[in-house]
Amino acid sequence: MYLCPYCGEDINQSTEVCPHCQADLTQPQEGEVPKPPPSLRSVLIRWGIVIAVVAAFLWGFLWYVLPAQHGDVAQRAEQSAVASLNDLRAALAAYATGQPDGSFPDSLEPLGERAREAAQLAQSVGYQLNYTPAPPDAGAVRGYSLQARAGNFGFRSFYLDQTGTLRATKENRAATSTDPPL
Numbered sequence: 001m002y003l004c005p006y007c008g009e010d011i012n013q014s015t016e017v018c019p020h021c022q023a024d025l026t027q028p029q030e031g032e033v034p035k036p037p038p039s040l041r042s043v044l045i046r047w048g049i050v051i052a053v054v055a056a057f058l059w060g061f062l063w064y065v066l067p068a069q070h071g072d073v074a075q076r077a078e079q080s081a082v083a084s085l086n087d088l089r090a091a092l093a094a095y096a097t098g099q100p101d102g103s104f105p106d107s108l109e110p111l112g113e114r115a116r117e118a119a120q121l122a123q124s125v126g127y128q129l130n131y132t133p134a135p136p137d138a139g140a141v142r143g144y145s146l147q148a149r150a151g152n153f154g155f156r157s158f159y160l161d162q163t164g165t166l167r168a169t170k171e172n173r174a175a176t177s178t179d180p181p182l
Helices: 038-067 072-099 112-126
Strands: 125-134 146-150 157-161 166-170
Touching: 072 112, 072 125, 072 146, 072 157, 112 125
Parallel strands: none
Antiparallel strands: 125 146, 146 157, 157 166
16 A cells, blocks of 8 residues: 555555546656656676676576586596506505515505595595405415406406506406506
8 A cells, every 4th residue: 555646645556547536646746757667788788797697697507517528438437547547556565574584465454544545536536446366375365456347338357466467458358467558
């Protein structure tokens, strides 16, 4: 409800003619200058600002949410898997050097945090690491094999043993000692 500007009685806001004094409420009052509609330029500027703010928000949101996908994803994942295998090989060599009989561990647990970090790096790019110690010879493990199996189709799987020769296959299987070296 509001007051009629002519007679001061309460009237409905949607009323075009005052029911009390019959004044036409659609016409501007004396002394009131009707407001001109905004120019096309000011409307376009306002809409441009709104669109720029929305676009900046969306770009920032997508930049934060989506991971960086620059370059060849398969190549970066394979490089990370090979780096994990090399880290594990170095950790296994250091472990064997510290043993009086030069043996390797039965599992990766004795390698501690270094083995966990290598496994996490491989898993973060879609690879599963597998450590297989060789059968014990005179009570000591003298060899091992490491496999990095790709979880994504089209990525290479890798094989590494105590010789340090890295082998790979593009087939959908785990790499073995019979695959060609890199």
